[in-house]
Amino acid sequence: MLKYLMVAFAGFLGSYHCIGMCGFIPPLIQYRSWFLGNILYSAGRIFTYSFLGFIAGYAGMFFHSIQFQLFQKSLTVFLGVAMIIFGLQITGRIKEKGVPGLDLIFTTIADILSKFRKNPFFLGMFNGFLPCPLVYAFLMQSMFESSPTKGMLVMLSFGIGTVPAMLFASKIFQMFSPKLRKRLASFSGVIVILFGIWAILRAFGIGHHH
Numbered sequence: 001m002l003k004y005l006m007v008a009f010a011g012f013l014g015s016y017h018c019i020g021m022c023g024f025i026p027p028l029i030q031y032r033s034w035f036l037g038n039i040l041y042s043a044g045r046i047f048t049y050s051f052l053g054f055i056a057g058y059a060g061m062f063f064h065s066i067q068f069q070l071f072q073k074s075l076t077v078f079l080g081v082a083m084i085i086f087g088l089q090i091t092g093r094i095k096e097k098g099v100p101g102l103d104l105i106f107t108t109i110a111d112i113l114s115k116f117r118k119n120p121f122f123l124g125m126f127n128g129f130l131p132c133p134l135v136y137a138f139l140m141q142s143m144f145e146s147s148p149t150k151g152m153l154v155m156l157s158f159g160i161g162t163v164p165a166m167l168f169a170s171k172i173f174q175m176f177s178p179k180l181r182k183r184l185a186s187f188s189g190v191i192v193i194l195f196g197i198w199a200i201l202r203a204f205g206i207g208h209h210h
Contacts, residue, residue, distance in 0.1 A: 011161025014188030044124020046159035057151020060143035076203035083196030090189030
């Protein structure tokens with residue numbers, strides 16, 4: 001239970017980092033109720049996150065069943081290191097590499113989404129597939145669970161944690177300075193790094209009991 005609470009807390013803090021990328025989507029919503037529209041939007045995101053977590057957990061179960069310990073350890077160490085790198089990106093210690101043409105991609109996405117602004121659940125589902133270091137990090141954690149159900153719970157916890165920030169995205173931009181939002185996001189990066197370190201330690205049998 002503590003692990004899922006930590007994931008939710010990391011999602012809550014990390015959403016202030018992701019809001020810079022996805023914050024343009026909530027204002028697109030045109031629904032009879034602003035609050036209900038945003039709840040449906042978040043429900044769509046959580047649905048996608050949970051689905052991806054289920055798939056990641058299933059993949060982790062498959063890899064865990066392979067009777068080849070060196071492969072298992074190597075994969076776990078690789079994913080743990082990747083989580084640490086993503087965590088360092090979130091904290092700002094490592095600069096996220098820009099993608100050529102990214103502005104054009106997001107402009108195109110905004111144009112497509114504007115056609116579905118009356119279907120906030122769909123908007124949320126689409127949002128869940130957008131690239132985000134924090135999402136990648138916890139999908140890796142879902143793989144470590146080696147269980148579709150537990151992997152889904154990890155991403156469900158993460159998604160629930162992101163709801164407050166995304167629900168009040170427009171207000172947060174006005175209330176919180178970019179410096180404060182960055183500082184809050186850094187704490188989530190630290191949690192991701194800790195999960196990555198924990199994964200590497202488990203790969204070598206430290207702190208893991210069968």
